[in-house]
Amino acid sequence: MNIVSHKMGILSIDREGYIYYYSKKRRRKMAEIGYEKKLAPGEVLFREGDPGDEMYLIKKGEIKITKRIGDQEKVLAVLKEGDFFGEMAIIDGSPRSASAIAATETELVIVDREAFLKQIRENPFIEYVLETLIKRLRETDELLKYMFIKNEERRIATYLLNTSRSGEKIDVNKIGNILGIEDSKVKEVISKLVRNNLLSLEGNVVKVKDEKLLQEYIEYISLKEKFEK
Incomplete structure (x- = not known):
């Protein structure tokens, strides 16, 4: 997966459409306002189409992001320690656009919708940028599934x-x-x-x-x- 400098804390998007912009300081903040959850290998965190009211920070382990394309389940990305995901659904209220499954024993920090949005609203410009980016990514995500056919x-x-x-x-x-x-x-x-x-x-x-x-x-x-x- 081609992640563009997300460890540096700049706003960037990988080739699968996942957004990374939190600095290490902000990821620590997420850990402070969230709660922890452990997953066994193969355990499903959420399915494509599920409602989304939480986002996740990987404290330990790996998460596979998969999407149903036709009659096949495609692996879009494998996220690792320090990565976060699930932010798209809790910002725009849309159903999950893909499934998330533990690839190994995994520990997550979970931040619910209200706690996350409170952090975003502290910077109105970032809120606007994220909403715009996510709208565009949703449109791209919709078209991407056809390219696999x-x-x-x-x-x-x-x-x-x-x-x-x-x-x-x-x-x-x-x-x-x-x-x-x-x-x-x-x-x-x-x-x-x-x-x-x-x-x-x-x-x-x-x-x-x-x-x-x-x-x-x-x-x-x-x-x-x-x-x-």
């Missing part, structure tokens, strides 16, 4: 389904840029899904006609990939 047709269909479920409008001209796929391939897949009555296309706006059927189609592509290797 190698099959372009399944990647497009999954994006269409998730975006439809969120209630957002889908502009056919933006899909290729968002997913890193050639526009010609996007139009080919969209046309195929329209012919199969899974989508409708009104101007540049794509609408999912039946989310359940589209989900079944995505599962069909996954099975096809699995058995045609």
